Amino acid sequence: MSNKEGLSDDSERCAPPVYQLEDPMILVPSSGDTGVTNDGRIDIDLHSNLTRSIVRWASKAERGSKQYRPSRRLTVHRPWTIRLNIVIQIVGSRGDVQPFIALGQELQKYGHRVRLATHNVFESFVQESGLEFYAIGGDPKELMAYMVKNPGLIPNMKSLRQGDIQRKRSIIAEMLRGFWAACIEDHFVADAIIANPPSFAHVHCAQALGIPLHLMFTMPWSSTAAFPHPLANFKAGKISPEVINFASYGIVEWLTWQGLGDIINTWRHELDLEPIPLTVGPVLLEQLKIPFTYCWSPALVPKPQDWGEHIDVCGFFFRDPPHYNPPEDIEAFLKAGPPPVYIGFGSIVIDDPAKMTSIILEAVKICHVRAIISRGWSNLGEGLQEIPEDVLFIGDCPHEWLFQHVSAVVHHGGAGTAACGLRNGCPTAIVPFFGDQPFWGEMVAAAGAGPPPMPQKTLDSKTLVNAISFCLQPEAMTAAQEISSQMATESGVQAAVQSFHANLPNTMLQCDILPYHVASWEYRKLPIKLSKMAAQILIDNSVLTQSDLKTYNTQPIFITNPRWDPVTSTSSAYIGWVQDITSSSTGIIRAPISELRRSNVEGASGGETAGRMAAASAKKFGRFNMTVLKGLGVDIPYACAEGFRAVPKIYGEEVKDYGEVKDWSSGFVVAGKNFAYGITDGVTGLWTKPYEEGKSEGALGVAKGVGKGVLGFGSKVASAGLGLVAYPGQGICKSIRHVAKSHTRKVVKAHRFREGEKLAQNVSEDDVLAVLSGFKRAQDEKVHQMIRRSSST
Incomplete structure (x- = not known):
């Protein structure tokens, strides 16, 4: 259709232009589910087991997504005064970097400190635009040459570990570490992250720092029935085009995770983060509802109706025209x-x-x-x-x-x-x-x-x-x-900056003493949020010490493994447990051998070598025992409890959310709620379900209600009983892990203190007095609030 026809009526503008697949009849290789075409897309056989499973899921998700009725443009506009350290993480060519230079320049107008982290070759391009630059490694010219030779973000499975593709994996591992360093190095600790999706490090850096993340991109990356993923191509089939379109995003993400999941989880281990399960990685961004801004004109591709409020289409990003005298x-x-x-x-x-x-x-x-x-x-x-x-x-x-x-x-x-x-x-x-x-x-x-x-x-x-x-x-x-x-x-x-600000947790970000600064610390004795500079001024004036402060996360990210039913959840947990046991048991043998080789290289004595080998073996044996106990006593019961808790979703009932299990205390809270509500709802459902269904469908409804009531009683009571052990056990394990895996948190704290020291070097006497008086006022207010709450109860 022409542009005129597509935009003449306001209601029609909500529908994107028709996107025809270039060659829907391309056949996939017989050896697998997918192949890569000459134009870089992925051939997907809709009759394979994998794609059938994803399409079944997509059919349900696509129907559920139709409840959204988003506006075409942003509806939230608010003034912004808090000044943030923002890292923009970009992978790609000059054309990928240039729009974010325009974005960074606009963010600077709000007082934000903007650092653009990308490939080394763009250093002068970024710095000449007035933005901070941080090199993350990776040669875009090499990446572009690879993409032309072997087009497509997703190579076939066999080639992943051969030649150019192994080199690409090494480049990605290098860039992941570079992106993390860009978040904390050189007297700069990020308060928020903006990224394009192929940078891959974004959500993991945000989780490690406990800060907001906002994704921006020039191509569709969010599931929609309006058009397929740009990297997907399909063999013809009888499935609804809308379902196929929706499923294509999950399939591409699944294949991406197959190729890069091990690299990402290895790097997450370096950051003291838990590994992401295979089933969670491909849907992580959509599961977390990470805010997304698409950098294209709605005049060309309007926002699809099934994209939620956390997704915006803002228009193309244009930088200010550079001063140019042509040759x-x-x-x-x-x-x-x-x-x-x-x-x-x-x-x-x-x-x-x-x-x-x-x-x-x-x-x-x-x-x-x-x-x-x-x-x-x-x-x-x-x-x-x-x-x-x-x-x-x-x-x-x-x-x-x-x-x-x-x-x-x-x-x-x-x-x-x-x-x-x-x-x-x-x-x-x-x-x-x-x-x-x-x-x-x-x-x-x-x-x-x-x-x-x-x-x-x-x-x-x-x-x-x-x-x-x-x-x-x-x-x-x-x-x-x-x-x-x-x-x-x-x-x-400008619209993208509005979108970014609209999705920030304003009240969580603000320092209680300096309202234009972002909070990085919390006073241990009272819930007072402090910025890096305010905290350092209080330390310099002997009001506080570093030990009086704990790290404050403005937007914590909790990654969970959603469960659908007790059978798949328990079997999945069991398979994972067996894999962990196998890995741990082989480590008992491999670790001493590695120590033997290291000792031979170093020329260690026989006694020293034997000691090293014994210590390595004992360490792996201890880890093996912990894996066995944790799997049997915590992981499998937890998965089973969550699976039983999710059963009512099968027949359309909303499942109560009892909160996240973050530590031992929240584990006991969730267990108590799950037990109390589970028993109560399970028992009362035996007669409320037949009554509710009977009102709408008569005798047939009563029969349905009896079935739902019995199924709900069994699943809720089972979850309640298992949860008494599983949820506290999961919380205790997380608390132990939090104490044991503290290196990254200590590094982040040290960098925040260093930045605070630098910020406090040039403060005026008025600033010092404002912070000291503001802290005293905040203390008094918090104490009065606590007194009022205690008296009211």
Whole structure:
């Protein structure tokens, strides 16, 4: 449909443009559930066991998601005064980094300190924009070359541990550590994290620090029935397209976790975080309802109806146009004739640049158009002996400036380049290589502003001629101009900052003494929240010591393993327990052997070697015993209790939430509530369920009610009994682990104190007096509140 047709009626704007799968008949390899196509998408066989299971889940989830009725744009706008340390974590090319530079600059206007953590090669690009930079490692050029050679974020399972893919896994492990360091190093401890999803470290860093997380991205990453995941491709089937679309997100996430879950859990171990179960990793972000902002124009892709309130579509992110004086050759070429067509593939590393250059030059010649060709990372046009008069090869040039002077754009389909072209009213032809590029090609084509995308593997001069000719038609120009006029009314960066602020826990963040500062500490004797600077001033003036303070988490993240029924939950826990036992038992043998080898290398004496081997074996034997006891006494009963507690969900009853088991005290609280409510609800349900169902369905309803009552009685009483042991046991284990795994917390505390010391170095006398008097006032207020509460009870 054209843009005009899609946006003329306000109600129709809620529906995204139709997204057709490029090749729904592609067959998957017979050896597995998935394969990777030439355009980087994943072939998914809808008849495989895995996908059938996920589709069944998606069918229920998709029906449940229809209860949302979100607005297209943000509805929450509030002033913001608290100044935060914000880390922006980005993986990708220059086109991925550039929108977040615009975001960082806008965040700075609110007084936030913004650090952009990304690849080393973008250091000058970030710093010249006035933002702090932190290098996380990983060469984007190498990543881009890998993606072109082996397109798709999800390689096949066999290739995961071979050659290039093993190298990619090593790069990701390096970047995970880099992202964590960016959160705590150099007198900077993050108070909030903004990230694009492929950075992968985001939610784990946020959990370790107990701070808010907000994801932002230029391609769909949240389950929706409106369109499939941009990286998914399907074999034809009879399943509802809406269900298939919804399921595609879970399938892609599952495959991603298969390839990276072990790397992430190894790194989480370094951060003293518990491993994430296989069944939780793929759904973690959606389970936690992490706020999400999508950086594209709702004029091009409106917000789907089944996305909740924590998801916003804000518009493309545009930075302030850079001051740019064009080189003489560009300026002269633009003045020498009609507006040219722009052709360029930016950060893409093409296998055969010479062949691509030949295709482009032949198409330009046949179309009788003038063209500006960007050399890009592939260095198109290198070694040409003769360049046509109507063609100019250029190096780096800001698209914001250049696209004002061209008639159409042909590019790889990066979201930022597509946005810039459409913002300037340029019809757009997309040659996708991998990732979300086919998606943006389809979206532009659906809006009538360009031809269908042309996968680079099949691109030839004839195809490119047809694409350029399409872009120069009046209809395409009109559609592009209409999108441009819609985008002119949007302020994507400003709306994204509003979205970020709207999802922050304002009251949790604020320091009780300095309201413009974020709380990092809590006074142990009274519930007073203190910022790093306020705490350091109180320490410097001998009002408090460091031991008087405990770490304050502004937004704790608790990751749980949701259970569906007692059979699957218990069997899953049992399988995990067997795996842990196997790992622990092999460690009893492997650990002494490792110590023997180490001792031989170090030249240790026989007695010392024997002692080391005995100690290593004893340590692993102790861990083996703990694994056996914890599995039998805690993990399996806990999973079984949770499974029985979840049974009423099967017949549509809402299950009470008794809170998280965080430590030994909350474990006993949850056990008590589960026992009291479980017994009461189980017994009363024996007659309330038949009565309620009978009122609506008569005799048949009574029969249904009897069945629900009996099933509910059995499951709730069973959960109540098991929970008396399971929930306290789980809480005790977490308390023990909290004490034993304290290294990361100590590191974070040390870095917070260091930042506080630096902040307090340049405070004025008035600031000191304000903090001292404010702390005394806060103490008095808290004491009076406690007195009032005790007297009222």
